[in-house]
Each structure stands twice: as C-alpha cells, then as structure tokens.
Amino acid sequence: METNFQSRTKKYFLLFFLPGFLVLATAHAQQFTPTVKQFIAVNVDTLALIHAKVVDGTGGLSKTDQTIIIIKGRIVQLGNASRITAPPSAKIIDCSGKTIIPGMVMMHEHLFYGESLPPNYLGLAMPLSFPRLYLAGGATTIRTTGTVEPQTDLNIRKWIDEGKMVGPDIDVTGPYIEREFLPIPEVHFIKSADEAEEDVSYWIKKGCTSFKVYMDITQDDLKKVVAVAHKNNLKVTGHLCSITYREAATIGIDNLEHGFIPCSDFVTGRKEDVCAFGAVTPSLKKLDVNSAEMKDLMKFLIEKKVAITSTLPVFEPYTGREIIPGDGSAALAPQIKEVVEQGYNAAVGKDSSDAALFKKEMAWEKQFVEMGGRLMAGVDPTGAGRTIPGYADRHVLELLKEAGFTFSQAVKICSLNAAEYLGRDKDIGTIAIGKRADLVLIGGDPEKQIGDVRNTEIVFKNGVGFDSKKIFESVNGKVGLY
Numbered sequence: 001m002e003t004n005f006q007s008r009t010k011k012y013f014l015l016f017f018l019p020g021f022l023v024l025a026t027a028h029a030q031q032f033t034p035t036v037k038q039f040i041a042v043n044v045d046t047l048a049l050i051h052a053k054v055v056d057g058t059g060g061l062s063k064t065d066q067t068i069i070i071i072k073g074r075i076v077q078l079g080n081a082s083r084i085t086a087p088p089s090a091k092i093i094d095c096s097g098k099t100i101i102p103g104m105v106m107m108h109e110h111l112f113y114g115e116s117l118p119p120n121y122l123g124l125a126m127p128l129s130f131p132r133l134y135l136a137g138g139a140t141t142i143r144t145t146g147t148v149e150p151q152t153d154l155n156i157r158k159w160i161d162e163g164k165m166v167g168p169d170i171d172v173t174g175p176y177i178e179r180e181f182l183p184i185p186e187v188h189f190i191k192s193a194d195e196a197e198e199d200v201s202y203w204i205k206k207g208c209t210s211f212k213v214y215m216d217i218t219q220d221d222l223k224k225v226v227a228v229a230h231k232n233n234l235k236v237t238g239h240l241c242s243i244t245y246r247e248a249a250t251i252g253i254d255n256l257e258h259g260f261i262p263c264s265d266f267v268t269g270r271k272e273d274v275c276a277f278g279a280v281t282p283s284l285k286k287l288d289v290n291s292a293e294m295k296d297l298m299k300f301l302i303e304k305k306v307a308i309t310s311t312l313p314v315f316e317p318y319t320g321r322e323i324i325p326g327d328g329s330a331a332l333a334p335q336i337k338e339v340v341e342q343g344y345n346a347a348v349g350k351d352s353s354d355a356a357l358f359k360k361e362m363a364w365e366k367q368f369v370e371m372g373g374r375l376m377a378g379v380d381p382t383g384a385g386r387t388i389p390g391y392a393d394r395h396v397l398e399l400l401k402e403a404g405f406t407f408s409q410a411v412k413i414c415s416l417n418a419a420e421y422l423g424r425d426k427d428i429g430t431i432a433i434g435k436r437a438d439l440v441l442i443g444g445d446p447e448k449q450i451g452d453v454r455n456t457e458i459v460f461k462n463g464v465g466f467d468s469k470k471i472f473e474s475v476n477g478k479v480g481l482y
C-alpha cells in the first residue's frame with residue numbers, strides 16, 4: 001500500500017540499489033538549471049562530513065565527534081570520527097563546532113501567504129519566495145496542508161524535482177475541502193458531500209497526494225473524503241470546527257491540525273455539524289490544563305492513531321515576542337511589513353489570555369507525546385502575517401524546546417515522526433546508513449544554546465548542499481509579492 005508520493009520516491013530508491021555503476025549514476029545524476037546552481041555550495045559524488053555533533057532524529061542522545069560519509073546522495077557510513085576514514089576521493093568538510101540534524105519534514109506549510117484585509121482574508125500564492133525559504137530554513141520535505149492554487153503547487157513540485165527550482169520535496173495537499181463560511185475568495189466551496197468526493201477524485205488524478213478538510217464541513221462530507229482518499233492510499237487531515245476531534249477520529253481522519261486550538265469538543269450546547277466559531281477558544285481558555293476530559297480525548301485519538309500537527313509559530317503571542325518570530329523581517333516586502341508591524345503594535349500588551357492559552361497548548365502537546373501520541377510540526381504562514389517560512393521552521397525547534405521537549409525530541413517531531421506518517425521513513429527522517437543524505441548543518445550547538453538553530457549553514461537534499469544564507473538573501477523583501 002503506497003501513495004503516489006511514496007511510489008515516486010520509491011522508484012528512485014529501488015533504482016539506486018540495483019547493481020551497476022550506470023544505474024547508480026543515472027539514479028543520482030541530478031541536473032540543475034543555472035537558477036538553482038547559483039545556490040549550490042557542495043555537489044560531489046563522495047562527501048565526508050567530519051567531527052560533527054549529530055542529533056539523528058530518533059529522539060535519542062546526541063553524539064559528538066561523528067563522521068558521515070555520503071556517496072551519490074546516500075549515507076553509506078556513520079560513526080565516531082576516530083573509526084571512519086574518508087575515501088581518498090571524498091570532499092571533506094570539517095564540522096568541528098557544528099551540529100547536524102536530519103532535513104526537517106514539516107507538515108503545515110503553505111505555498112501562499114495570508115493577508116488579512118477585513119472583511120476578507122486573502123491567500124496570496126508565493127511561488128518564488130516560499131519554496132526557497134523552506135529549504136533555506138532546513139525543511140527538505142514539506143506537506144502543503146491546504147492550497148489556494150493546486151495547479152501552482154503541482155508545477156512547483158515538478159520543477160523542484162526536475163532541478164529547475166530551489167525547494168523541498170513536496171507532498172501536495174489538494175484544495176481545501178470546505179463549505180461557504182470564511183470570506184476567503186480563493187477557497188472553492190462545496191455544496192454537497194458528493195461534490196467533496198468528486199473534488200478529491202479529480203485532484204488525485206491531477207497528482208495531489210493528501211487532502212485537508214476545513215472548518216465548516218459536515219460529518220457526511222468527511223466520510224466521503226476519507227473513503228475516497230483511503231481507497232487511494234492517501235491521508236486526510238483537518239483544521240476542524242464544525243466537527244469535533246472525537247467525531248473526526250471516529251470517522252477515520254488521519255491527522256488534526258493546529259494542536260488542540262481548533263478542538264470544539266469542549267463547547268457546551270454545540271449543534272452537530274455547525275461551527276460554533278466564537279465559542280471554541282473561550283471553551284479552551286476555561287478548560288483546566290490538566291483536565292481529565294482532555295486526557296480522555298487524547299487517549300481516544302491515540303487509540304485511533306490520529307496524529308496531531310503542532311503549529312506553534314502561527315499562535316505565537318505578541319507581548320515580549322519578536323514581530324517576525326525567528327527573525328525573518330528582512331524577508332517581507334516593505335509595504336507588507338508596515339501592515340504587519342501595525343497589527344503587532346496594536347496587539348502588544350493586550351494578549352494575556354491568548355498567551356495563557358498558548359502556554360496551555362504547549363502543555364497539551366507535551367502531554368499528548370508523553371501518552372504515546374504522534375506529534376508532528378509545521379509553521380502555517382498565515383494568521384497575522386508574522387509567520388515566514390524558513391525562519392519560522394527553525395523557530396519551531398525553539399518553541400518545542402520552550403514547550404518542555406529536549407532538543408532531540410524536538411528534532412524528532414520535525415523529522416522522523418512526520419516521515420513515518422508519510423510512509424517515507426525508510427528513506428528520510430533520520431540520519432542513518434542507507435538513508436537519503438537530507439541533512440542540516442548548523443553552526444554551533446543548539447542542544448546547549450537553542451538559538452543556534454538560526455545558524456543554518458548548508459542544507460543537504462539528496463546529498464547536494466545548498467547555501468542557506470544565500471537562499472535567504474535572494475528573497476529578501478519579496479514575501480507578500482511573489
């Protein structure tokens with residue numbers, strides 16, 4: 001049982017292990033256009049990363065003074081530097097004083113940027129800046145988790161695969177499945193459960209590899225979406241409101257977005273299949289952080305194997321926090337930056353109850369993991385426009401640390417947990433022999449000083465090293481434009 005997304009990568013994987021140099025060469029040879037080449041710092045057949053601290057993505061203890069040997073994009077040797085000799089043909093990179101983590105697998109990313117223009121909210125496609133930013137920030141695989149321009153996302157995925165654009169591997173999620181509710185003009189609104197089913201079937205044919213239901217659908221809509229997606233071995237996630245977490249888990253949803261913030265299970269007197277929009281947040285603000293009902297719900301979700309995606313950056317409080325968390329303000333177009341700053345200044349000092357809920361959300365995510373739940377993470381570049389891809393992806397590690405996870409656990413949430421969910425953990429998600437060399441080389445030691453995650457130096461995808469700083473700089477001032 002595998003998804004289109006998996007079979008695409010699996011074909012590549014199998015090819016690689018067939019005998020014969022020619023096959024190896026064909027499988028590895030990655031052609032890049034000049035647009036992409038300008039950002040490549042390292043592209044050799046044999047590479048040795050020596051004397052690095054390695055946090056391998058399994059959640060286990062970090063290891064110091066490690067050597068990683070990469071041949072044709074795959075990790076072939078890994079261990080203590082004193083015991084591994086680099087092949088004579090290898091290019092050697094001394095990683096003393098640096099840390100290597102797996103390429104991040106981020107699960108709530110969009111290729112559009114949200115702009116609030118009351119009474120409307122716009123999702124503006126960012127086809128040129130966003131793919132670059134994700135990769136620059138260490139995300140080598142992303143799920144788009146809802147799109148306003150599916151054809152754009154599908155083309156971007158294709159061009160990245162073909163070496164014509166800089167960016168991560170993409171699990172392209174189809175258009176939002178939603179009935180008319182929020183005034184977002186880019187969203188296609190369905191009128192019936194049959195239409196939901198037709199849409200999903202159509203976008204599977206076009207190449208979408210996962211689906212997301214949104215805030216105002218019915219349980220019948222969800223049943224149809226889950227049935228057709230699962231029949232095609234694809235997964236369904238949801239940012240819910242009209243349906244409770246318990247109802248969705250019962251129907252068979254695979255994943256729930258934004259942690260527990262959209263959870264309407266604790267709204268009193270709610271009507272079935274109706275989004276009680278204004279009542280959800282207050283119900284959670286009232287709920288005790290150690291509520292037995294919440295623990296009971298978590299237990300149920302875990303039994304039903306429903307994963308949770310944490311999107312802490314989009315909920316980041318204002319007071320005492322950066323305007324653009326992760327220090328990404330250089331990326332914003334000046335005109336957009338001005339609007340975001342105005343919004344920030346208007347909210348500072350007035351967000352104490354939201355800040356308290358944010359802390360509670362962190363605690364719930366920690367409890368969910370401690371109970372055995374699968375937590376993944378993403379940034380969600382929407383909300384008040386403060387969440388900028390790449391910068392926010394690195395910042396997720398800081399926020400998970402703040403939530404009480406160790407650095408190792410935070411890395412696992414952003415790599416292995418998601419790779420397993422995508423069914424791609426044989427290939428990506430940890431630093432291990434045989435896996436793809438998707439790695440992030442970080443200056444410093446984020447395990448000792450979490451802020452060092454911002455020093456991404458080289459992001460390796462398939463063993464090809466991209467210059468993080470150069471990519472970030474190439475789109476300075478572009479977010480909000482394209």
Ligand SMILES: [Zn+2]
Binds near residue numbers: 110145380
């Ligand atoms: Zn989203």
